[in-house]
Amino acid sequence: MSKGYLLVAMGDDYIKQACLCALSIKKTQTLSNVSIMTSDVVPDNYKHLFDQIIEIPWWSPDRSFYGPEHRWKVFHITPYEETIVLDTDTIFLNNVDYIWNSLQGYSVGFLTDVKTYRGTTVIDNFYRQVFVKNNLPNIYNAFHYFKKDDIALDYYKHLELVCKNSKEFYNIHLKKLKPKVTSMDVNHAIAILNSNLQTYEINSLNFVHMKSKVQGWEESNVSWVHDIPFYFDNEHNLKIGNFQQSGVFHYVDHKFCNEVIGKYHA
Numbered sequence: 001m002s003k004g005y006l007l008v009a010m011g012d013d014y015i016k017q018a019c020l021c022a023l024s025i026k027k028t029q030t031l032s033n034v035s036i037m038t039s040d041v042v043p044d045n046y047k048h049l050f051d052q053i054i055e056i057p058w059w060s061p062d063r064s065f066y067g068p069e070h071r072w073k074v075f076h077i078t079p080y081e082e083t084i085v086l087d088t089d090t091i092f093l094n095n096v097d098y099i100w101n102s103l104q105g106y107s108v109g110f111l112t113d114v115k116t117y118r119g120t121t122v123i124d125n126f127y128r129q130v131f132v133k134n135n136l137p138n139i140y141n142a143f144h145y146f147k148k149d150d151i152a153l154d155y156y157k158h159l160e161l162v163c164k165n166s167k168e169f170y171n172i173h174l175k176k177l178k179p180k181v182t183s184m185d186v187n188h189a190i191a192i193l194n195s196n197l198q199t200y201e202i203n204s205l206n207f208v209h210m211k212s213k214v215q216g217w218e219e220s221n222v223s224w225v226h227d228i229p230f231y232f233d234n235e236h237n238l239k240i241g242n243f244q245q246s247g248v249f250h251y252v253d254h255k256f257c258n259e260v261i262g263k264y265h266a
Helices: 012-028 044-049 068-077 099-105 129-134 150-164 166-173 184-195 254-265
Strands: 003-008 034-037 082-086 090-092 108-111 140-147 207-209 230-232 238-240 248-250
Touching: 003 012, 003 068, 012 034, 012 044, 012 090, 012 254, 034 068, 068 082, 068 150, 082 099, 108 150, 129 184, 140 150, 140 184, 140 207, 140 248, 150 166, 150 184, 166 184, 230 254
Parallel strands: 003 034, 003 082, 207 248
Antiparallel strands: 082 140, 090 248, 108 140, 230 238
16 A cells, blocks of 8 residues: 655745655655645756655635645545645654554544654643634644545545635634634644544654744744754754754744755755
């Protein structure tokens, strides 16, 4: 059964991030199949990283180019029987191939445990007030898994409905607080509730989440790269302050991508 990673990228910055993510996968993972769904141009010198470069299907003229409404399509276009969908602003710092065996009991799964750069569990809800106030499943779609089966198909049909009708679903499920813009984390959480998905929390892996307000700092800027130094060497080892990083690293800020992507060519 084929397995691989899938990235969705719209816009030049996200294409560059997707290429960095793919470089990190090729560097660290034994199972290193990667594809990308985009309607932008992947630079020629990075095309070899991807098994397939897939045009975003089923365009609708009343939909925005950069909106989240395309992301339900991943189930239908993936070239793999088992797929991990990643946010583009993610890199792998060491091998986590074991996760594929851990996922065999899931049809659809999401990471729910995220860490600070110090390795402590994120407990600050600064960015998660919509989830807290509306009692939504606290999932992170930045790393999520599905296999091609009937349960996942049913789930993605629900997700399609939410993505296409987010205003109506938000009025139903988010009575206490709504996000300012459509959120795929929120869309997935609503789809989980509507599809009655039972087993979806992936407990065998976590990722470091570098949004600044969850790091436990007394004061912080919008971007963590202004708050603490980082060191990324030619062997692709990453240290944030005095803390060595490992596993899956969700760096959030595009400045990080610009600074480290050249290290994969050094």
